[in-house]
Amino acid sequence: MSALDSTPQADWRRLAADLAAGPDLVRVAQPLADLTTFRIGGPAGAVCPVENAAAARRFLEFAHGHGLPWTCLGGGSNILADDAGYAGLVLVVRTRQLEVAGDAIRVGAGWDFDTLIVETLRRGLTGLEFASGIPGTVGGALVGNAGCYGREISEFLREATVLRADGRQEIVGPDDFAFEYRSSALKGRGDVVLDLVLALARGDPAAAGEVRAARLADRRAKHPCNLPCAGSYxxxxxxxxxxxxxxxxxxxxxxxxxxxxxxxxxxxxxxxxxxxxxxxxxxxxxxxxxxxxxxxxxxxxxxxxxxxxxxxxxxxxxxxxxxxx
Ligand SMILES: Cc1cc2nc3c(=O)[nH]c(=O)nc-3n(C[C@H](O)[C@H](O)[C@H](O)COP(=O)(O)OP(=O)(O)OC[C@H]3O[C@@H](n4cnc5c(N)ncnc54)[C@H](O)[C@@H]3O)c2cc1C
Missing domain, CATH: 3.90.78.10 (UDP-N-acetylenolpyruvoylglucosamine reductase, C-terminal domain)
Known part of the structure; x- marks a missing residue:
């Protein structure tokens, strides 16, 4: 019997209460197919949407306290989840604040990346339009250094708030990520990005809007629109x-x-x-x-x-x- 099987129901209820999520939000045995764009994957032990740093810390304490494996997901758009599922806890990052300071934005890592691009353009802030149509969250994009057309999200990072696997919260700069092509030091390390500051520019919104429209049209022509997938394999x-x-x-x-x-x-x-x-x-x-x-x-x-x-x-x-x- 795994540590997960032996976790008493009372503990699941306490986890739900601790995360202020409501018991219905901490889902036990939810299929990972529901959480990934590939629509593949067996059940996760428990899935916990987390909206702020305090809840993320309590999640880690719970996982460590019960000796349970855990992982973190954003939009699940770069994941092949195993048919056997995941016998552990899944933290789903849902931090969604947005603050604008001059030409920079501080955003919760749980923002849908494409929705964020629309939101920045609406505020006259340009730069991210090249990435229009990339699915998933901005946190997932950062950890995987998402990009296309020769640009990458790492070019815009000023700093990020990261919760280390041991529960320490730190503000780190781009060096800590050691970005590479479609990767960073944080990928698979067990740190959770809570929020990030991106340096944008007061550019020409009309020109940026044209770039966005062209990128979306390109994706519609080349990518599967109606079939589940996880992007380039x-x-x-x-x-x-x-x-x-x-x-x-x-x-x-x-x-x-x-x-x-x-x-x-x-x-x-x-x-x-x-x-x-x-x-x-x-x-x-x-x-x-x-x-x-x-x-x-x-x-x-x-x-x-x-x-x-x-x-x-x-x-x-x-x-x-x-x-x-
Ligand atoms: C149709 C389609 C087109 C795509 N096109 C592109 C493209 O043009 N360019 C590109 O780069 N990618 C592309 N992708 C792949 C994918 O969308 C990106 O990699 C995306 O940035 C992943 O974000 P996510 O939130 O879905 O991450 P997930 O898939 O949920 O997670 C990916 C990894 O990031 C980690 N992670 C997620 N959020 C956090 C967080 N807050 N803190 C710490 N770790 C975290 C996870 O643990 C995991 O290791 C495409 C995918 C699809 C389905």
């Missing part, structure tokens, strides 16, 4: 030569014949060879088998090794700490 490859752009994984995958591949309910998207779509009833096993075939095809054809951008969320072997690989 693999990272683009490093540039062939210094100073050049990264090499799109989708191009190699297409040349290696990936577009015709399918495993059970998971298939490679017809318009973009680096996107796996759930065409109905896909399991995490289907997706993992398909991804392995895609990688092998690129290895065989080009001798290149793709690495996953989408994170596989599964119960960790050890019983503590974050749980994405």
């Amino acid at each position: 693999f990272k683009n490859l490093p540039p062939a030569r210094a100073g050049e752009h990264r090499r799109p994984a989708g191009r190699l995958l297409e040349a290696a014949g990936a577009k015709s591949m399918r495993e059970g309910g998971a298939a490679v998207f017809a318009k973009h060879a680096n996107i796996i779509v759930n065409i109905g009833g896909a399991t995490s096993g289907d997706v993992l088998r398909l991804a392995a075939r895609m990688k092998q095809a690129v290895r065989d054809r080009f001798g290149e090794e793709l690495s996953e951008e989408v994170l596989h969320l599964a119960t960790p072997a050890a019983s503590q700490g974050p749980a994405v690989d």
Whole structure:
């Protein structure tokens, strides 16, 4: 029996009360398919939406106090959750304050990133429009250094409030994140970003609006609009030569014949060879088998090794700490 199975109902009720969330908000055995854009994944032990720093601290105390594994999710748009679910606690970041100070904004990490872009443009603040249409939260975007069209959210970070896995709250600058392409030191480390300050500019809102419209149209044309997915499955490859752009994984995958591949309910998207779509009833096993075939095809054809951008969320072997690989 796991620590989770033996957690008495009274403790779940106390967790709900401690988080001031209401027992109905702390959901026991909620399918992760409900919390991820792939719509795949078995039940999580308990799912706790957290709206402020105090609730996040109490969540960590509860998890540590009961020796339960835990992890944190934003919009679940970069996650493949395992069919077996996650035998632990899932903190869902819902911090949503917004303050404007000059050209900078302090925002809760739980803001939907695209809604935030609309909100900044409405206030005459430009910069983020390049990222229009990226799903998920702004906190998730920061931790994964989300980007597109050669830009990344890390370019705008001034500071962030982070709750360390041991319960310490700190304000950190960009150096602490050690940003890389689609990654940061915080990814999978077990720190929770509560809020962040982004430095924007008083630019031309009409021009920014045009960029936004173009980006959204591009996404509508190239991305699956009606099929569940988690965006690009693999990272683009490093540039062939210094100073050049990264090499799109989708191009190699297409040349290696990936577009015709399918495993059970998971298939490679017809318009973009680096996107796996759930065409109905896909399991995490289907997706993992398909991804392995895609990688092998690129290895065989080009001798290149793709690495996953989408994170596989599964119960960790050890019983503590974050749980994405
Ligand atoms: C159709 C589609 C298009 C996409 N296009 C793009 C694109 O153009 N560019 C791009 O970069 N990505 C893209 N993505 C992938 C995804 O949307 C981004 O990676 C997004 O920023 C993830 O945010 P999230 O809140 O959903 O994070 P989640 O998927 O919930 O979590 C991702 C990781 O971040 C961690 N995390 C989330 N929130 C926090 C927090 N507050 N504190 C600490 N850790 C946290 C999680 O623990 C996990 O390790 C796309 C996805 C889809 C479905």
